[in-house]
Amino acid sequence: MDGLPALLQAQGLKAVEELIACNEITVRFGLYLSEEQAQSLMAKRMDALRETGRVEFGEGILKKLIFEFCDSPYIMQDNYVDTLLALQDAFYYFKNELLEQLSDDELLAFMKRHFDGDCEGSLEYLSSSLLEDLCRGARYGQAWEEDDA
Amino acid sequence: MIDETTAISFLADWEKEHSGGNAAYLYAVLQAGGETGILSAEEMEDLQCALWALLAKRTQRYTMGDSSSVPVETAQRLLHSLCFCIGMELRGSGGLQRAARRLSAAGISPLFEKGRDRVKELLRKGREMFQVLKSKAVPTNNRAFADTVFHALPAFFARYDPDFFAQEIPCSIDYPIFFSVEGMEGVQYINEYIYRLLLENSFLACFDFEYVRRLLQGYCREPDEQLINLFEPVFINAVGLALLKKDCMPLNIQDGDRDALLLLLSGLNAAEIMELVEKAVGRVCETASIGNDSAMRAYCDRAGQELSVRISLQLKQNDLRELFPSFSEARRVTFAYTDGEPMPDEELRALIEEMRDCRFTSDKLTMLTGQVKSLRDYIEILPECFGDEEYVEALAPLSEEELAALLRLLFERVGEWPDPAETGWIAALVRYIETVPGQSRARVLSMAGDAGEKLR
Numbered sequence: 001m002d003g004l005p006a007l008l009q010a011q012g013l014k015a016v017e018e019l020i021a022c023n024e025i026t027v028r029f030g031l032y033l034s035e036e037q038a039q040s041l042m043a044k045r046m047d048a049l050r051e052t053g054r055v056e057f058g059e060g061i062l063k064k065l066i067f068e069f070c071d072s073p074y075i076m077q078d079n080y081v082d083t084l085l086a087l088q089d090a091f092y093y094f095k096n097e098l099l100e101q102l103s104d105d106e107l108l109a110f111m112k113r114h115f116d117g118d119c120e121g122s123l124e125y126l127s128s129s130l131l132e133d134l135c136r137g138a139r140y141g142q143a144w145e146e147d148d149a
Numbered sequence: 150m151i152d153e154t155t156a157i158s159f160l161a162d163w164e165k166e167h168s169g170g171n172a173a174y175l176y177a178v179l180q181a182g183g184e185t186g187i188l189s190a191e192e193m194e195d196l197q198c199a200l201w202a203l204l205a206k207r208t209q210r211y212t213m214g215d216s217s218s219v220p221v222e223t224a225q226r227l228l229h230s231l232c233f234c235i236g237m238e239l240r241g242s243g244g245l246q247r248a249a250r251r252l253s254a255a256g257i258s259p260l261f262e263k264g265r266d267r268v269k270e271l272l273r274k275g276r277e278m279f280q281v282l283k284s285k286a287v288p289t290n291n292r293a294f295a296d297t298v299f300h301a302l303p304a305f306f307a308r309y310d311p312d313f314f315a316q317e318i319p320c321s322i323d324y325p326i327f328f329s330v331e332g333m334e335g336v337q338y339i340n341e342y343i344y345r346l347l348l349e350n351s352f353l354a355c356f357d358f359e360y361v362r363r364l365l366q367g368y369c370r371e372p373d374e375q376l377i378n379l380f381e382p383v384f385i386n387a388v389g390l391a392l393l394k395k396d397c398m399p400l401n402i403q404d405g406d407r408d409a410l411l412l413l414l415s416g417l418n419a420a421e422i423m424e425l426v427e428k429a430v431g432r433v434c435e436t437a438s439i440g441n442d443s444a445m446r447a448y449c450d451r452a453g454q455e456l457s458v459r460i461s462l463q464l465k466q467n468d469l470r471e472l473f474p475s476f477s478e479a480r481r482v483t484f485a486y487t488d489g490e491p492m493p494d495e496e497l498r499a500l501i502e503e504m505r506d507c508r509f510t511s512d513k514l515t516m517l518t519g520q521v522k523s524l525r526d527y528i529e530i531l532p533e534c535f536g537d538e539e540y541v542e543a544l545a546p547l548s549e550e551e552l553a554a555l556l557r558l559l560f561e562r563v564g565e566w567p568d569p570a571e572t573g574w575i576a577a578l579v580r581y582i583e584t585v586p587g588q589s590r591a592r593v594l595s596m597a598g599d600a601g602e603k604l605r
Contacts, residue, residue, distance in 0.1 A: 049218065053220055053221045053222075054218045054219065054220055054221060055208075055218060055219055055220075055221050055223075055224040056217055056218035057204070057205035057208055057209065057217065057218075058205060058209075058217060059217075060217060060218075061217055061218065064217075092218065095216070095218065096220065100212075100216065100219075100220075103212075103215030103216060104215060104216050104217055105215075
């Protein structure tokens with residue numbers, strides 16, 4: 001529809017405030033976002049959505065990403081924003097590649113488990129190997145659930 | 150016959166008010182509201198935000214809260230569905246400006262809810278009409294008809310999603326109806342399609358289906374495999390016979406009938422033809438006992454108008470054969486041609502050498518008509534002894550029967566006719582056939598059988 005781009009632009013920037021509000025929780029793990037960083041994350045979120053051809057409503061996935069990953073031993077304040085950006089990009093990309101077969105929470109849980117587990121904090125390994133395997137499984141109808149053991 | 154109120158109606162106000170789909174209608178309402186000041190800039194903005202909020206809500210419902218984002222294509226389909234439902238509710242408000250006032254007063258969400266209820270009601274009515282169609286479908290073996298009625302339409306009712314994708318038609322409708330449905334989407338399209346198909350089906354059911362089958366065999370080759378509308382030849386021939394004040398039920402129009410039709414209609418202007426056809430349509434409806442069915446009558450009247458236009462166009466070519474088909478056995482003229490004895494090879498080679506040495510075409514033609522008794526020799530001589538500009542003169546002495554036999558003989562050898570624009574004597578023959586006057590050409594092509602069919 002022609003009206004959709006205009007409607008997309010009408011989406012508010014309330015989400016920036018909500019990201020900053022996450023600091024109340026994340027500061028316990030030594031992680032903190034400045035207003036500038038939050039704005040940058042939101043701007044990159046729009047870029048990621050555009051690049052992956054997706055539309056998002058409401059607060060977006062960033063808040064959930066922050067809460068899911070804030071207790072990871074592999075995320076420090078120094079790499080906090082960069083990691084969030086990479087995770088956000090990977091999330092939208094693989095959401096598409098998984099053909100909508102996994103819910104947000106399921107995908108986030110998978111990413112977190114492997115990021116902290118066999119990936120040992122390596123985003124490259126997570127994206128290029130494990131998530132690709134997951135997508136292949138989804139395309140060919142294999143069960144994606146794994147043994148926690 | 151079906152209850153008229155179950156359908157949107159063939160003669161609905163649809164086209165009068167706005168010929169586009171429901172979503173396009175909503176945009177037209179917004180535009181008209183903005184231009185006339187019925188909707189202020191603030192209201193327009195509020196409506197956009199309300200639409201956005203509703204889209205977010207519907208998307209969340211669609212993903213069942215599992216996903217905060219969806220592909221753009223999915224969002225577009227969901228938005229289209231919202232606009233389709235709102236547009237459906239606004240349609241029939243009495244024009245764009247009244248619809249804009251209603252939009253302003255009622256708001257986006259309530260209109261969407263009402264529109265969606267209408268969609269579901271239409272779906273219920275569509276299922277009812279479909280059951281009638283399925284139970285009364287004519288016993289045709291036409292593949293497109295059967296696929297559409299017994300596979301595509303059930304698939305539509307099984308897959309259609311009025312809650313999220315109300316504008317979509319999740320099936321493949323192959324069978325072409327006489328008046329195709331334009332500008333409609335989703336269940337509106339399907340209901341209107343079924344409604345028109347029901348009318349056509351009821352019309353066909355008035356005739357002995359054996360006659361219908363024989364007519365279709367004459368109408369085209371392998372009618373069961375073709376994407377053809379069954380109503381069209383039946384209606385046209387019924388009206389053709391009614392024009393001649395003959396019984397329309399047997400459906401067969403023979404050469405004599407076509408000549409009589411040509412005589413009757415030639416020289417009449419478009420309005421006079423339309424008047425005659427209208428009366429003939431009335432006689433057909435009476436004979437078929439459908440005169441009291443107003444919806445059927447309206448459909449036939451409109452088909453009659455279409456037929457009048459086609460008659461006027463065909464009369465310019467002075468040939469109604471393409472319009473009023475005959476039963477298959479009546480159309481194919483039985484024809485047997487006995488070719489003369491071919492020359493011995495040496496004699497033929499000598500003749501070819503001699504003709505090649507001739508300076509004038511007239512000398513070659515004298516030798517051709519005087520010495521050549523077989524079409525098989527004719528085929529050998531023509532490309533060897535005549536040039537591009539001489540072929541017409543070499544073909545002109547052939548009678549209709551000889552031309553037909555030549556076409557048959559050649560078609561057996563080449564299998565396919567060349568493009569008339571090509572060079573060579575066979576392409577020249579194809580061009581020559583096109584120049585043969587109407588009735589004579591029709592006879593030649595008819596006698597030539599399959600070879601002639603390929604040149605029609």
